[in-house]
Amino acid sequence: MKSVFVGLTMVLALSACGGGSSSTSKSSTEKSTGSSIEANSGASAQEYTDPSKLKDEYDVVIVGAGGAGMAAALSAKDAGMNPVILEKLPVAGGNTLKSSGGMNASETKFQKEQKIEDSNQSFFDDTLKGGKGTNDQELLHYLVDHSASAIDWLDSMGITLDNISYSGGASQKRIHRPHDGGAVGTYLVDGLIKNIHENEIPLFVNTDVVKINEKNGQVTGVTAKVNGEEKVISGKAVVVTTGGFGANEEMIEKYRPDLKGYVSTNSEGSTGDGIKMIESLGGAVVDMEQIQVHPTVVQKTGMLISETVRGEGAILVNQQGERFYNELETRDNVSAAITGLPEHYAYLIFDSELAKRAKQVDFYKEQDVVIEGKTIEELAGKIDVDAKTLENTVDTWNKSVESQSDTAFERKTAMDYDLTKGPFYAIKIAPGIHHTMGGVKINTDAQVEKEDGSVIKGLYAAGEVTGGIHGQNRIGGNAVADIIVFGRQAGTQSAKFAEETK
Numbered sequence: 001m002k003s004v005f006v007g008l009t010m011v012l013a014l015s016a017c018g019g020g021s022s023s024t025s026k027s028s029t030e031k032s033t034g035s036s037i038e039a040n041s042g043a044s045a046q047e048y049t050d051p052s053k054l055k056d057e058y059d060v061v062i063v064g065a066g067g068a069g070m071a072a073a074l075s076a077k078d079a080g081m082n083p084v085i086l087e088k089l090p091v092a093g094g095n096t097l098k099s100s101g102g103m104n105a106s107e108t109k110f111q112k113e114q115k116i117e118d119s120n121q122s123f124f125d126d127t128l129k130g131g132k133g134t135n136d137q138e139l140l141h142y143l144v145d146h147s148a149s150a151i152d153w154l155d156s157m158g159i160t161l162d163n164i165s166y167s168g169g170a171s172q173k174r175i176h177r178p179h180d181g182g183a184v185g186t187y188l189v190d191g192l193i194k195n196i197h198e199n200e201i202p203l204f205v206n207t208d209v210v211k212i213n214e215k216n217g218q219v220t221g222v223t224a225k226v227n228g229e230e231k232v233i234s235g236k237a238v239v240v241t242t243g244g245f246g247a248n249e250e251m252i253e254k255y256r257p258d259l260k261g262y263v264s265t266n267s268e269g270s271t272g273d274g275i276k277m278i279e280s281l282g283g284a285v286v287d288m289e290q291i292q293v294h295p296t297v298v299q300k301t302g303m304l305i306s307e308t309v310r311g312e313g314a315i316l317v318n319q320q321g322e323r324f325y326n327e328l329e330t331r332d333n334v335s336a337a338i339t340g341l342p343e344h345y346a347y348l349i350f351d352s353e354l355a356k357r358a359k360q361v362d363f364y365k366e367q368d369v370v371i372e373g374k375t376i377e378e379l380a381g382k383i384d385v386d387a388k389t390l391e392n393t394v395d396t397w398n399k400s401v402e403s404q405s406d407t408a409f410e411r412k413t414a415m416d417y418d419l420t421k422g423p424f425y426a427i428k429i430a431p432g433i434h435h436t437m438g439g440v441k442i443n444t445d446a447q448v449e450k451e452d453g454s455v456i457k458g459l460y461a462a463g464e465v466t467g468g469i470h471g472q473n474r475i476g477g478n479a480v481a482d483i484i485v486f487g488r489q490a491g492t493q494s495a496k497f498a499e500e501t502k
Contacts, residue, residue, distance in 0.1 A: 066094030068463030075491025131471020245272030297432030
């Protein structure tokens with residue numbers, strides 16, 4: 001298969017990128033996409049299919065090359081179909097590249113090996129509680145009940161997530177990360193693309209799908225812009241995995257005017273295209289006003305500081321050097337606590353041992369957002385916090401870890417390690433737009449539904465483009481679970497439909 005090489009720009013949770021996608025890809029030695037996609041030292045060259053090889057017809061057309069799209073393609077291929085992936089950006093990965101935490105899953109083989117007691121019911125209950133009881137419970141049950149098999153599926157392809165920790169809102173160690181504790185996003189995308197190539201699935205970038213075509217209530221394929229020209233690509237089934245709308249300021253303001261001006265952590269491709277195309281076909285949307293604000297975002301760049309840092313034991317302090325909330329509460333509540341401070345920002349405080357456990361910190365250091373002090377006193381001086389107050393706060397926290405009792409804020413998770421080994425670190429953070437929980441309405445077969453509950457024949461969706469699964473607040477680690485579990489289902493079910501219509 002003739003391919004062109006394009007550098008895969010990788011992000012450990014960087015700023016939301018401005019502007020639209022580039023219409024043509026540049027060479028791998030001159031990486032400039034016409035927008036602000038950024039790369040870290042983990043970037044690696046990836047092959048994308050030569051545009052001249054784009055055919056007029058495929059069994060399954062997948063719109064969007066994030067984690068959900070690639071999972072769908074691999075599943076459709078496993079089912080014997082001939083899928084294609086179309087991506088509007090110059091690189092694959094989407095918001096999945098920005099995922100720095102991990103993937104939630106329960107009753108997994110890795111949990112059992114590490115003697116972590118967890119259950120699908122506990123996972124379900126934690127997520128329902130985090131979503132304030134508003135989650136679509138059928139979708140949630142499907143997510144939870146198929147999470148362990150999704151971990152096995154990834155592992156079978158060489159994508160091993162066996163480093164398990166806590167995430168906010170979780171009662172058990174449930175978030176699965178790469179073996180070295182690094183960011184899940186780049187590792188997952190690299191692994192999926194490798195398998196896409198091995199299965200000879202065509203993946204076209206700079207291919208902007210602008211319309212989903214249908215006839216007599218059944219989809220027939222898509223219309224895409226390629227090199228400035230429109231091309232109709234026929235398909236027996238279409239899977240939409242274009243992500244949410246966290247980078248679309250107009251849509252954010254439409255549904256949540258109170259979030260106007262907030263920095264966003266999203267990929268520049270998260271502009272709600274898939275949602276709008278599906279709405280034009282009569283597809284229903286749900287929970288569009290439910291937009292998650294992540295509590296730990298660097299305001300100048302939109303870089304998200306992974307929940308892993310708090311999951312490994314970091315604490316949050318205000319400008320007075322005092323803890324003010326349970327750091328491992330749900331994201332909406334932690335964000336509200338930070339916004340409620342007079343200064344509207346806070347500092348993550350951690351030590352050198354935590355930095356070794358949370359590999360993302362190395363990247364944050366490279367990006368010059370980590371403040372370092374040999375002692376707590378020196379660190380306090382650098383962030384203009386009273387040294388004695390901060391020393392007392394850290395000492396009190398360490399005693400709480402020792403006694404396993406946080407009397408101040410009743411934190412019960414991620415209390416395995418104290419903060420005693422210098423140098424010590426701080427990162428200044430505040431909330432930023434992170435995830436749009438609302439989107440297209442689907443059923444457990446990943447079929448797109450209309451307002452009356454009927455389905456649009458041959459149309460499937462998965463990932464952040466869909467709504468209902470997370471309710472009013474997404475638990476950290478559930479986005480990756482969502483894209484893999486429902487990406488697989490969308491691929492399997494679309495392949496089944498395509499086979500039946502042959």
